Amino acid sequence: WLNLVPGTSVEAFKPENHYLPDHPPLGRYWLGVHHHLTWWLAPPFEPEGPFVTACARTGSATAFALTVWMIGVAATSWFGRAAGLFASLALVLMPRVYGHAHLASLETITNLTCTAAVLAVAAWWNGAAPPSRRVALLTGVVMGLALLTKIQAVLIPIPVMLWALWRWRAKAIVPLLVWGVTANVVFFALWPYLWLDPVGHYLEYLGRTTNRATIHCFYFGVRYDDKAVPWHYPFVMFAVTVPVGLHVMGALGLRREKSAVSSQRSEAGGKDDARWRHWLLLACTVFPLIVFALPGVAVYDGERLFLTVFPLWAIFVGRGFQIAYSLFIRIKYPTLPVFGLLGVLAWSAMTSYWLQPYQLAYYNELVGGQSGADRCGLEIDYWGVGITRGNYNVVVLSLGRDSTIAIGPTLHQFQADEYRRQSPVLRRHRILVVSVESGGDSPQRVIMFRRRADEPPSRASSRRILKRDEFIWWSDDIVAAFAERVRVNDRDNPKQEAPSP
Structure with a gap:
């Protein structure tokens, strides 16, 4: 953006000047600001060149902290304080998500913006009537920021549109149009590269996400090309890269339990809003997994391409903990069950602690941990975390x-x-x-x-x-x-x- 001076803007976006339009600018800008700020606060030791990866990692750490906070606030407002606390802890205790927060990459920033886009709709699109144009516009701005971060944001509109049309039928068309148009305006307005050739550069961007060199994927002892990976890959990877105890609590949180709904909601329409919100969060959690299970869709890098489902799943995990805790404290001798519940969190925390700094190589007990995953023929160290x-x-x-x-x-x-x-x-x-x-x-x-x-x-x-x-x-x-x-x-x-x- 600083290069948008008359006569220099075209030069700034030429390939020979090292501009790569493979990703939109927001995530890069986020990492760049944190890189320079960290360099200023804690200068690296005798750096060779203007970039030090470790300085940019603070950007991912900040984005992760904001995502944890946002998940906690949302779960608290919908299901109560205990659910919010447990949801935040659940996200921190997912080793793969925690590991990504240590990398100077776009995944954690993408989690932040995509989660914000979904939660904005879940929080503000409520009531018997469809959202106003003003609400649709505001949530569209958040959606636009998600599009400006990474291509994974394009997986949000389809479940949101289906959900809104299911809930409000034809009345949802106008808010959806406002939401979608606003998101695209933000996307185009804040990516100067698209100004030079809107249609051509937009198609080039989409083409880069699909027409790229083949990436290999090692799965149950077989090396696959990225578009030939078995359909069950995303479901299996999601199942085995989250602690089993958190999965159990998440499954419990899928129940539409009356006691799990916050008492702060209004009596009129509150239950209905909670039910519809439940379906929206579930749809946005499951839909990316379905997309990457489709034949011919490239999938690789373990959980990376569908990492955006993990923060949303943490909300269900937090709700499940809240439901279980509410049930346990009502029984005659609640101490042992409550300690068992806390033990689930403690085990997840200790697992992540024992793995430090190898959280990105985590596998849960469903495949026997890291040793079992190795015997099963799963990728052990995709990211090279073993080099320390x-x-x-x-x-x-x-x-x-x-x-x-x-x-x-x-x-x-x-x-x-x-x-x-x-x-x-x-x-x-x-x-x-x-x-x-x-x-x-x-x-x-x-x-x-x-x-x-x-x-x-x-x-x-x-x-x-x-x-x-x-x-x-x-x-x-x-x-x-x-x-x-x-x-x-x-x-x-x-x-x-x-x-x-």
Whole structure:
């Protein structure tokens, strides 16, 4: 936006000036502001270049805190204070969501804006009559901000439209038009790239989300192309990446329990509003899972593409806790059941604590935790969380200064050098980082993380081809290893692969 000076705006959006229209600007702007603010408050150690990923992570942390607060406020206003408290705790205690809040990526900001868009409709579109144009306009602005963050926001309008038409029939058409038009006006008005060629650039943006390089997905021991993943993938991943106790409470929260509805609501129409709100939240939770289960729809990256359903599910979890707590305190001896309820929260908290900093590799008891997920053939370390500062310290202790280390698997051409640029330990000791594929099958010092969908041909992360080092770090559940790779024939490590669609 600062480049929108006459004569320079066109230049700012040219590809040769490194502008990529793959995502709208709001999430990037959010991370950029936090990056510069953090750099100013806590300057990084001898940075190499103008960007330090760690500084931008504060943007995700802030967005996560706001999402937790927003979920708590909404659940409190609808179901009572206990539900609000438990809903906020439930979101914090979902390890995958908590792990994403530590990344300088758009997922947590997307959770914030998409959740706000759904909750705005759930809170303000109520009563026997459809919402006024003013209310529709205000909620449309919030929806526009969600569209400005990431493409996942396009999954919101369909369940909202179906819900509104089901509730108010033809009377909902005008509010829906106001809501939709306002959202698109905000989207176009606040993304200057679209001003230059509205239709062409908009179609280009949509095309980038569907016409991209194939991404592989490792699922139950088979490597699939992203559009050939089995239909049940999103449902299974959602089921196994949230603590089981929270799922049980969420299922209980799906009940339309009279006692769970806040006493602050009005008698006239209050029950009806609560019932319709229930269906809206449920529809916006289930619809993204259904979309990514459709044949031909690309799905990959574990839960990332449908992460927006987790905050909404936390509301049902909070409601379930409130219902269970209300039932337990009425019985003659409530102490044991109440402690059991608190034990569900404590177990979820301890699990996340034990996993630190590997929350993004979490699997629940339905598949036997991380070890069980590994045996089932699920992706263990998609995000490379196994590569930690401790790994780099091991490299320095073992290799010394001016050495070379290979890291893999390699996901893009800038990955290896970016590891070095973002690590003060490696830079200080002048450790050169190269891709693990660059050395072929020659002996090589490597750090491997268990992203099984993109393992190099030599399967360098296999125990059979890693010669363990005195300083090796290895976890049986979340695997990242520092070792010496030795030559191995590819036929010794066959990989089952699904055919392309």
